[in-house]
């Protein structure tokens with residue numbers, strides 16, 4: 550059992566801000582855990598930031614299982630959360646349960662689904678089966694085609710109603726928290742006040758109970774990140790400089806220098822062994 554449980558996350562509401570970051574492999578899981586992040590999240594943003602797709606719709610259960618396993622091996626303290634990918638829970642409650650179980654068996658402590666009200670039956674069944682669930686409302690990227698892109702949410706009264714309805718349905722069904730993605734901050738504040746479960750914001754302002762960002766965005770791997778991202782490091786530039794340096798040193802014959810390779814100390818010994826090896830080779834060649 551890891552130190553951070555869904556129970557601990559729920560108790561943090563109103564007391565301590567919840568921190569969450571995505572991770573997709575062993576080294577990122579290790580670093581996020583060592584940094585003391587509360588929730589280490591294998592998001593389906595995987596499809597975009599790791600696999601280079603323009604949306605998250607091509608991510609498969611097999612990919613989520615594979616990446617969850619790598620992250621789970623690294624994380625000792627934080628809560629490991631895994632996204633349910635597109636069409637892994639929409640077809641039926643049974644399908645959703647089966648797929649959530651695969652993520653748990655790969656090492657996830659909880660799963661996240663997009664939506665709330667539409668999936669209350671699934672959430673209830675998962676929680677009863679022992680699988681903690683996080684919901685997700687506001688901008689739901691798995692509805693990319695219907696939404697026609699990634700836009701801010703909560704501007705109309707219908708949208709405000711839908712976001713609150715989702716959050717309340719999730720709370721009632723037993724979800725332990727809800728992500729509010731790209732929601733106007735006034736609306737995110739209202740939702741945070743209206744439900745007892747923690748709200749975790751991304752692009753939704755400071756009134757949420759916690760914050761989540763995508764690994765590649767906050768570490769500066771891209772030029773084009775969503776407008777709500779603060780870049781805490783410029784790793785793309787650091788990595789590019791390191792690679793250019795490596796390239797130059799190889800081209801100039803500076804790498805590898807003495808400390809990075811090994812040679813015979815006794816050159817006579819080498820000459821003897823070389824002679825015998827070469828003789829054996831020409832013997833074999835004449836036999837072929």
Ligand SMILES: Nc1nc(=O)c2c([nH]1)NC[C@@H]1CN(c3ccc(C(=O)N[C@@H](CCC(=O)O)C(=O)O)cc3)CN21
Nearest residue numbers: 594597598605690698699700701731763766774775776
């Ligand atoms: N790397 C990454 N970071 C994310 O935060 C993230 C993903 N990928 N993929 C899934 C969703 C999609 N997200 C996004 C992506 C782009 C915008 C964005 O650029 N919005 C622009 C244009 C919106 C419009 O066309 O109206 C904006 O200025 O708001 C917002 C949220 C957030 N999520």
Ligand SMILES: CC(C)C(=O)C(=O)O
Nearest residue numbers: 571592593594632728
């Ligand atoms: C943007 C976050 C909340 C997400 O769902 C993901 O990274 O997949």
Ligand SMILES: [Mg+2]
Nearest residue numbers: 592593594632
């Ligand atoms: Mg996601």
